Amino acid sequence: MGYLDELNNIQKSAVTHINGPVMVIAGPGSGKTRVLTYRIAYLVEQGIPPWEILTLTFTNKAAKEMKERITKVIGDKANNIWAGTFHSIFAKILRMEATKIGYPSDFSIYDSQDAKSVITEIVKTQGLDTKIYNSSAVYSRISLAKNNLIDPQAYFEDGDRLLEDKQRKMPYIYKIYALYVKKCKRAGAMDFDDLLYQIHELFDKNPEGVLEKYQRKFKYILVDEFQDTNQLQASIIQKLVKFPGSPENICIVGDDAQSIYGFRGASIQNILDFEKDYPNLTVYKLEQNYRSTHFIVQAANDVIARNRRQLKKKIFTEKGEGHPIRILRAMTDTEEAKRVVDMLVEQRLRHHYENEDFAILYRTNAQSRVFEESLKNKRIPYKVYGGMSFYDRKEVKDVLAYLRVTVNPKDEEALKRIINYPTRGVGATSMAKISQGAEAEGISLWEGIQKCYEYGITKRTYNSIKEFIAMMKMFQEGLQANSAYDVASRVVKMVGIMKDLKKEKTVEAQNRVENVTELLDGIKSFVEDDEVDELNTNIDDKSLRSYLQNVILLTDMDTDEGENVSRVKLMSVHSAKGLEFKSVFIVGMEENLFPSMMALRSKDARSAIDEERRLFYVAITRAEQILTLSYASSRYRYGKMQYNNSSRFMEEISPDYLDMSTPINRAAVRPNKGFRRQPTRQVSKAQPLGNFKPSPIGQVVAGAKILHERFGNGKVISVDGMGTNKVATILFESGVGEKRLMLKFAKIQVTG
């Protein structure tokens, strides 16, 4: 147990105190992950079976990292620990238990797009105005309700909620909510919130003693980032931990100062209440920061001191004084981007940093664009996190929709997506008729299209639909005997998706073809490869159903596979939580941006600004050595020029920690009247970065050593196919394993 020596005394106590409730208040960079992983390792060494340990995190990445680190300490036993995100762990349990609460085990998961589309349809059929009942707004109200354990009935009885809706000119949300729930259920679908809400239902109703089963199973529970849990999550945990005779072996880790998900119903109150709920609670405070230098830690302390209501702690560091914090001022957003990138290049040279040592953090994803342009101009490789991810791409969603309907024909959103893709003459008019008919009879859309001839559609359309149904049934029949990959590749082939994409001869269309190929590769590795199961808890479930339910919970944060080029990282501050970088740029430090306009205008502005401040605190504390803040006096937003003052947050840092060579100037600097925005040069998109030069297809032969732009070094196993359709099977060194790549699209350089 030599690893215990790597811990300071408080960390050690937190690790070895395994019985009874424990709360660890962990400041930024205080070795929180280390404590969590060693605690789990310690539990296993004490003889606790790994499968009795449940670890809940917020991101797959955090779960994965933890598993890897535990594996290093205790070996393969780590594989049997239940570690994952709230959503993925509960999705997995629901897969086994859903039938007990009236859902099929093949339930679909609706992403937010699906959910919003359901809402829009309801709003329309209810004869309400889709402009007023904006689907995003309605969805967030419904989501908030679920996260506060308010069902439609309770919503209807909740005067405050109804009043608030009325004030927002949306008095009928309660009605939409009820219909939404009904519709999802009929479609055998759960949205993101349902993955938690339905687990709560399951435990609450407790059919066949299912709650006791899991209470017995999970003898030790650990929860990471507890400050970001909402009422629903806290309640689920409580159900598992608090019961007569329970040893209450729960360990929560969190930092009230880093609570940044209030908009999702997260509440610091959960942390503050924890002591009340668990009278035997032992609290450990980790206050030494092992990440950042003195200036950075002090700046963070200065800022957070302005907030009301917080758990007392004093974060300190022994990492030395470090560099004072630099502030960059620019006239425009483009100039800001340019100056940031220039500074980045300078730091890279001076401190011998790699690109990957840098992060550019912003408040809103829309800000990434100018920095991308700037980085492209300087030929600096970068990666943008957040925004459009692989699984959000239309072509990927289309294929997944076919698979979803194959697994769960009642999945209405998926069915609507594919019924006329590729176009087969089933347009909006016919679908409206069928939808109406099905709705009137109270049957699912899938059942509706079976008898669509009753709803007065044309012969032609009827024939198309008949063909479509026959095809889908064929896929469904293949489900039992074939692997997820076989089903998927058959779907892609039979549906003619590739044919449809290839008929367009643009670069974008080629990319789409490549994406579909990549998706199929992904499914293949899911089937064959143990590594890809992010959950890692149930590697035997290789069904298509299991694939679909896993894949929707992945984000691009989790798919960093085979990264071989060192890249600057661009992401929102929210996404940066839990990460660290040698040098951090926090950009767009302006009023109305950071803090956001929403926060400044909200009816409880004080609390909203406090949350923005915690967000800024999170941002500052990502930096290990160098922190740079930047802002622009003017910037384009929504196509218009906007002028903002510099952020109040910068003034909250004592000048002692700032590099005063560039003082903050609060007065808005307005450019002269004749000022014109520089037209941004369009840099061609598919430009290979660095010195990467793709080789001609002919050079890629079996046995060749190659370098792929994304997957890194590998060896060609075989090449098949003819002419321009050659496909190479390549074994990559970098964890991604074997991949089949279309040579005409793959960016491959032969190295030997």
Add this chain to the structure above:
DNA sequence: GCGTATTCCATTTTT
């Protein structure tokens, strides 16, 4: 019913 042109409209953060 389909594809394209046009207008319109909303802009926070995400599992």
Add this chain to the structure above:
DNA sequence: TGGAATACGC
């Protein structure tokens, strides 16, 4: 600004 809903011509 750019993505999505709508209008319009075939």
